[in-house]
Amino acid sequence: MKWDRPLTEATLVKRYKRFLADVSIKQETFTVHVPNTGSMTSCWAPEWRCALSKSDNPARKMAHTLELTHNGETWIGVNTANANKLAHLWIKQGWIPELTGYTLIQPEKKIGNSRIDFYLDGHENLPSCYVEVKSVTLKHEGMAQFPDSVSERGQKHLIELMDLKKQGHRAAMLYIVQREDVKEMRPAHSIDKKYGELLKQAHAAGVEIFVYQCRIDINEIGFGNSLPFSLE
Numbered sequence: 001m002k003w004d005r006p007l008t009e010a011t012l013v014k015r016y017k018r019f020l021a022d023v024s025i026k027q028e029t030f031t032v033h034v035p036n037t038g039s040m041t042s043c044w045a046p047e048w049r050c051a052l053s054k055s056d057n058p059a060r061k062m063a064h065t066l067e068l069t070h071n072g073e074t075w076i077g078v079n080t081a082n083a084n085k086l087a088h089l090w091i092k093q094g095w096i097p098e099l100t101g102y103t104l105i106q107p108e109k110k111i112g113n114s115r116i117d118f119y120l121d122g123h124e125n126l127p128s129c130y131v132e133v134k135s136v137t138l139k140h141e142g143m144a145q146f147p148d149s150v151s152e153r154g155q156k157h158l159i160e161l162m163d164l165k166k167q168g169h170r171a172a173m174l175y176i177v178q179r180e181d182v183k184e185m186r187p188a189h190s191i192d193k194k195y196g197e198l199l200k201q202a203h204a205a206g207v208e209i210f211v212y213q214c215r216i217d218i219n220e221i222g223f224g225n226s227l228p229f230s231l232e
Helices: 081-093 152-166 193-204
Strands: 008-016 020-025 028-033 049-054 064-070 075-077 104-111 114-121 129-136 138-140 143-146 170-177 185-187 208-216 221-226
Touching (some): 020 049, 020 064, 081 104, 081 129, 081 170, 081 221, 129 143, 129 152, 143 170, 152 170, 152 193, 185 193
Parallel strands (some): 028 064, 129 170, 143 185, 170 208
Antiparallel strands (some): 008 020, 008 049, 049 064, 064 075, 104 114, 114 129, 138 143
């Protein structure tokens, strides 16, 4: 996934009020939008390099959006909305082997009072498949972990996927790891114990788990490779 226009490098000053950050370029400090509802633990610190996209929309309060941060070892994709864009592209291109062969890829499939990120149908040999996508940015104890804060919404999605599996559909969790300094993923039990327990239950009930890592540089976020996961 290439950016619509080249990103601008800056230096992080601070993040606050969840959706705001101050950055500086050549001693000029200004505020940018942070499209991330999580804690962003391990994803930022003062004086880190970062990269910004810019919108020409005059209705926006802040023209710039924080897209990437750099911890000295890797770029980290902190815009959580990009995970769904990447998932859609990767499924459409057939780059995720476990999800190939479907002729219909429908985003935001409504089920009851909720929505699942993708609904796949039209496979010659497999039942329809519901896919929930999560952006993974937390690095803890040397590995990628999810979530980085208590996620009641994430818990709800796991319960919904288990129900869909019972109805005869395929159901899958697709974790998009937006950093390259990790080689394995597991639930963040120390942050959201209930989510970890539900993920174990979901896996035992037949919900599939796929973890794919991005290749990231300032020019694009590309398809990387599959990562192993542990539920312990």
